Amino acid sequence: MMSNPWIYDSLAPDTPARVFRELVRARELLLDLVWKDLRARYRYAVMGFLWAVLEPLLFMALLAVVFSFILGDRAALTGAGTRPYAVQLLCGLIFWQYFSGAVSAATHSLVDARHLVKKVRFPREVIPLAACLVPLVNLAIGLVLLEVTHLLFGGKLTVGYLIIPLLFSLELVLTLGLALWFCCGHALFRDVGNMVSVGLMFGFYASPVIYPADLVAKAQGLPGWLAGLYWLNPMAGLLTAYRELLFVGSLSDIRMLAWPAACAVLVFITGLVVFRKTAGTIADSL
Amino acid sequence: MIREPVIEVRDLVKEFPSRRGARDLRGRGGLGDWIRGRKTPRFRALDGVSFSVSQGESLGIIGRNGSGKSTLLSLIAGVTRPTAGQVIVRGRVASLLELGAGFHPILTGRENVYLNAGLLGMRHRETDTVFDEIIRFAEIGDFIDQPVETYSNGMFVRLGFAVAAHTNPDIFLVDEVLAVGDEAFQRKCRWKIGELREQGKTIVFVSHDLGLVHALCDRVILLDRGRLVQRDTPQETITWYLRQVGNERGVHVFRQGNTEAIQCEGRISLFRSGREITAPAGFSCAVVSLGQYHPGSQAEWTVTERNETGCVVRGRLPRLPVTLWWTERLDEAGRFRWRVDLELERPCSLDQVNLSLAIPAAYRKWIYGDFSGDFPEIQPSDTQWTLVLSPEMRSNRAAALPDDASGLPPLLFEAQPVWPHTGLAWYNAEYLAQSRVLQASVNFMSMAGQLEASRISLVEMLIDPGLRAEDMAWRVRSDRVVRSGRMTVRFEHGGLRLFLDETEVTAYLNCYAALLIEHLWADSHTLQWGSSRPLSNGFEMEGVSRRFPFRQIWQVTPDPEGVHLTIELEADEVIQAQEYQVSVVLRPEYTEWATEAEAGRFASFQPEDTMWKHQNRTYPPGRQIIAEGAGLPRVVFLLQDDAPLMRPTAINTSIAENARVLQFLRTGDVGRLVFEAGRHLLFSGTVRLEAADATDNSPGGFHVS
Numbered sequence: 001m002m003s004n005p006w007i008y009d010s011l012a013p014d015t016p017a018r019v020f021r022e023l024v025r026a027r028e029l030l031l032d033l034v035w036k037d038l039r040a041r042y043r044y045a046v047m048g049f050l051w052a053v054l055e056p057l058l059f060m061a062l063l064a065v066v067f068s069f070i071l072g073d074r075a076a077l078t079g080a081g082t083r084p085y086a087v088q089l090l091c092g093l094i095f096w097q098y099f100s101g102a103v104s105a106a107t108h109s110l111v112d113a114r115h116l117v118k119k120v121r122f123p124r125e126v127i128p129l130a131a132c133l134v135p136l137v138n139l140a141i142g143l144v145l146l147e148v149t150h151l152l153f154g155g156k157l158t159v160g161y162l163i164i165p166l167l168f169s170l171e172l173v174l175t176l177g178l179a180l181w182f183c184c185g186h187a188l189f190r191d192v193g194n195m196v197s198v199g200l201m202f203g204f205y206a207s208p209v210i211y212p213a214d215l216v217a218k219a220q221g222l223p224g225w226l227a228g229l230y231w232l233n234p235m236a237g238l239l240t241a242y243r244e245l246l247f248v249g250s251l252s253d254i255r256m257l258a259w260p261a262a263c264a265v266l267v268f269i270t271g272l273v274v275f276r277k278t279a280g281t282i283a284d285s286l
Numbered sequence: 287m288i289r290e291p292v293i294e295v296r297d298l299v300k301e302f303p304s305r306r307g308a309r310d311l312r313g314r315g316g317l318g319d320w321i322r323g324r325k326t327p328r329f330r331a332l333d334g335v336s337f338s339v340s341q342g343e344s345l346g347i348i349g350r351n352g353s354g355k356s357t358l359l360s361l362i363a364g365v366t367r368p369t370a371g372q373v374i375v376r377g378r379v380a381s382l383l384e385l386g387a388g389f390h391p392i393l394t395g396r397e398n399v400y401l402n403a404g405l406l407g408m409r410h411r412e413t414d415t416v417f418d419e420i421i422r423f424a425e426i427g428d429f430i431d432q433p434v435e436t437y438s439n440g441m442f443v444r445l446g447f448a449v450a451a452h453t454n455p456d457i458f459l460v461d462e463v464l465a466v467g468d469e470a471f472q473r474k475c476r477w478k479i480g481e482l483r484e485q486g487k488t489i490v491f492v493s494h495d496l497g498l499v500h501a502l503c504d505r506v507i508l509l510d511r512g513r514l515v516q517r518d519t520p521q522e523t524i525t526w527y528l529r530q531v532g533n534e535r536g537v538h539v540f541r542q543g544n545t546e547a548i549q550c551e552g553r554i555s556l557f558r559s560g561r562e563i564t565a566p567a568g569f570s571c572a573v574v575s576l577g578q579y580h581p582g583s584q585a586e587w588t589v590t591e592r593n594e595t596g597c598v599v600r601g602r603l604p605r606l607p608v609t610l611w612w613t614e615r616l617d618e619a620g621r622f623r624w625r626v627d628l629e630l631e632r633p634c635s636l637d638q639v640n641l642s643l644a645i646p647a648a649y650r651k652w653i654y655g656d657f658s659g660d661f662p663e664i665q666p667s668d669t670q671w672t673l674v675l676s677p678e679m680r681s682n683r684a685a686a687l688p689d690d691a692s693g694l695p696p697l698l699f700e701a702q703p704v705w706p707h708t709g710l711a712w713y714n715a716e717y718l719a720q721s722r723v724l725q726a727s728v729n730f731m732s733m734a735g736q737l738e739a740s741r742i743s744l745v746e747m748l749i750d751p752g753l754r755a756e757d758m759a760w761r762v763r764s765d766r767v768v769r770s771g772r773m774t775v776r777f778e779h780g781g782l783r784l785f786l787d788e789t790e791v792t793a794y795l796n797c798y799a800a801l802l803i804e805h806l807w808a809d810s811h812t813l814q815w816g817s818s819r820p821l822s823n824g825f826e827m828e829g830v831s832r833r834f835p836f837r838q839i840w841q842v843t844p845d846p847e848g849v850h851l852t853i854e855l856e857a858d859e860v861i862q863a864q865e866y867q868v869s870v871v872l873r874p875e876y877t878e879w880a881t882e883a884e885a886g887r888f889a890s891f892q893p894e895d896t897m898w899k900h901q902n903r904t905y906p907p908g909r910q911i912i913a914e915g916a917g918l919p920r921v922v923f924l925l926q927d928d929a930p931l932m933r934p935t936a937i938n939t940s941i942a943e944n945a946r947v948l949q950f951l952r953t954g955d956v957g958r959l960v961f962e963a964g965r966h967l968l969f970s971g972t973v974r975l976e977a978a979d980a981t982d983n984s985p986g987g988f989h990v991s
Binding site for chain 1: 366367404406
């Protein structure tokens with residue numbers, strides 16, 4: 001009888017193996033949900049998926065204009081010479097946007113999908129998971145843009161690129177972990193949604209997105225403890241690593257990734273546990 | 287091997303954080319409260335509920351609002367976990383908790399089908415195989431590739447149901463979903479659920495529609511404030527429930543002797559000696575406006591007056607400015623009286639009001655006016671009501687006779703219409719309902735459907751469960767029967783049957799009238815007869831000709847000498863008849879006849895007699911004709927003085943028809959009788975039956991030897 005995958009026992013323990021089996025079975029549902037989101041987002045827009053291309057491009061253009069020309073002499077950003085600011089910016093931007101887009105979408109995902117969660121039993125993980133997968137499309141488009149811009153500005157393709165997926169999987173694990181944490185947090189206490197959006201806004205400036213990370217090291221007015229705190233942000237290490245891979249082709253210091261990796265794994269595992277603990281009765285709070 | 291139950295529920299407890307309005311505004315269970323450690327009292331929705339459901343069983347869950355029905359269902363669905371206790375579900379579950387819940391408005395129907403089926407645990411591959419069936423069931427057609435936001439509400443719900451019903455799960459959880467969609471689709475859904483049940487699927491069913499619960503469930507559990515208070519057959523649990531909620535707003539229980547009536551939210555159930563004589567659907571009422579069907583069950587019901595033997599309830603319909611007023615009473619004889627009034631708040635267009643009186647399928651025979659018969663068997667393919675008899679027939683009385691083994695009482699129904707165009711008709715309900723329905727329709731077509739703001743009395747129904755089956759046919763027809771001394775005259779199928787005590791003298795066509803117009807006999811049997819109107823000491827019938835522009839009005843009254851029949855013709859335009867006749871068709875045992883002028887014996891029938899044959903040689907006008915037969919009552923057929931003069935004649939019918947006829951015939955002066963538009967007296971005469979031993983002192987004054 002236990003071989004019947006459709007047995008539901010409210011007292012059955014949530015062993016990792018069981019949760020995993022359930023998730024594997026729900027893979028098509030996950031893809032359907034992702035597809036639903038994408039269709040819903042672009043169906044009635046005349047230019048459809050083109051917006052996914054235009055959005056990061058326009059944002060990059062805006063920031064490039066502001067920082068290269070308006071704040072150019074002060075910001076001392078453009079002086080990097082071999083590293084064109086636009087490319088640097090785009091590199092930080094797409095990976096940050098993936099992170100912030102996925103985390104904020106996932107935070108609200110359970111509450112937004114309450115009509116499903118309150119009606120049907122399915123592994124609840126697919127909801128935040130789908131929310132994290134949807135922005136991958138924008139990221140993919142962004143990567144192509146980045147490559148094109150990079151080559152236009154005279155950059156070269158290097159072997160280091162092959163490490164980017166590895167690096168990104170770290171970011172993904174971190175994103176998923178935070179998504180799991182925040183989506184049940186938000187379901188239980190609706191304040192969490194606001195906290196996350198404020199936090200992400202902080203993060204945008206507290207991560208090397210619009211500036212390279214070495215500016216932080218060079219900054220004279222910055223107290224030492226605050227600089228140390230800066231590197232506690234796992235995204236700081238990750239974004240810097242992306243840039244190094246793009247421009248140099250290798251990582252100058254592999255230890256730079258140790259903290260982000262530890263963070264990602266820790267957040268992910270605790271996220272899974274917390275989520276599983278709450279998922280059983282999450283429908284009551286929606 | 288003993289099969290494990292498909293659903294096991296053990297000592298189930300479910301608590302919710304209590305919900306208060308103001309907190310919802312700030313977001314549920316604010317973080318602030320949590321930090322300050324402010325504990326909110328928890329609300330216990332389910333408290334120690336245990337039961338199990340085995341394979342193929344259908345379980346109904348009833349209870350008033352807030353009793354924990356839906357919570358229980360969502361625990362079984364695995365949507366949320368119990369606070370304590372255990373739920374085990376062995377098999378795939380499809381919850382019809384809310385149809386189309388997973389639909390995204392922007393996606394096409396096709397995409398939504400796959401998404402929704404996916405939520406119910408279907409792989410794409412599996413969905414492919416049933417996709418066409420889903421589309422067919424939902425009647426979506428080419429819209430399937432349109433975004434569902436362009437769908438009508440009905441299409442949306444249809445598609446939602448179709449997906450859930452075709453995912454081939456082992457267990458169905460159904461929560462009030464059948465309250466949506468149009469009447470036809472609701473029926474289709476019920477039908478589908480019935481089919482799933484036949485396929486051995488397990489069904490758990492939550493509904494306020496007790497009739498549906500009764501029809502679909504093997505077992506019903508009753509929840510009250512989170513506790514399981516009753517678990518039994520549908521009949522027992524529903525009755526228990528109704529008595530329990532006895533004094534709520536729309537509910538009233540009243541009794542008289544051994545008859546008990548339960549008025550519950552737009553439905554009346556009747557019990558006799560503790561046994562329900564109504565079908566689960568009970569007596570209900572629906573208003574049809576602009577082709578839309580507004581069932582009384584959707585109205586908001588309030589009992590405005592109540593006592594031990596009756597009540598007045600008011601039901602405000604949600605989408606019409608119409609309030610139904612029901613006055614219900616059990617009289618001393620245990621008869622149930624139900625009057626339906628309509629109150630319109632503002633002018634409103636109504637097509638008709640239908641009162642449906644549903645009784646169990648164990649009632650096998652119907653009687654309706656002059657007609658009677660067996661109800662056809664209800665077939666599994668019957669997804670709709672089927673009319674048992676022609677709607678053209680009109681009568682205000684009907685009866686239903688039960689199967690002898692059922693222990694149900696015979697039922698007499700009588701409609702006393704206040705509003706003119708009211709008709710009764712017998713139906714077989716659809717297969718799942720397993721019931722017979724007497725429908726009383728009050729039609730407003732004559733008003734072009736437009737009614738002023740007012741209160742209108744429509745009809746009063748009388749249901750008598752206290753009669754003997756043998757008397758029933760007689761009671762149904764008692765509105766068209768006249769007695770005079772030992773003589774009884776009964777109107778039936780456009781003719782009169784004559785009896786002396788129990789002996790019938792008439793045969794074949796009985797006593798009838800016919801006009802010859804344009805070489806066609808317009809026979810009173812062929813007229814369309816309405817319901818009878820009572821006279822002070824008799825009754826009046828009106829029959830409309832379908833072929834010619836006239837009506838016949840028959841008045842049948844007792845007379846000191848026998849029974850008097852007056853036939854009037856109401857012509858809508860000029861009618862030119864060649865002749866007309868009024869005949870008494872007698873049994874072939876009558877052997878002799880006599881008029882004032884002539885007497886003779888009826889010739890014996892010959893094989894070559896294929897036409898009617900006059901027995902008399904002369905045809906002078908007269909006022910009397912008599913027939914006699916050995917051991918039979920003497921039949922005296924008299925023409926009254928106020929009537930036009932006619933010629934009495936005795937006739938043999940053809941050998942096949944095998945009857946004797948006493949006839950008064952009137953022919954036109956120049957072969958033509960012209961009736962101007964208006965009312966004309968055709969015939970006024972008396973029939974008298976004299977017992978065979980009393981023939982000697984007959985007032986006719988002569989005797990035929």
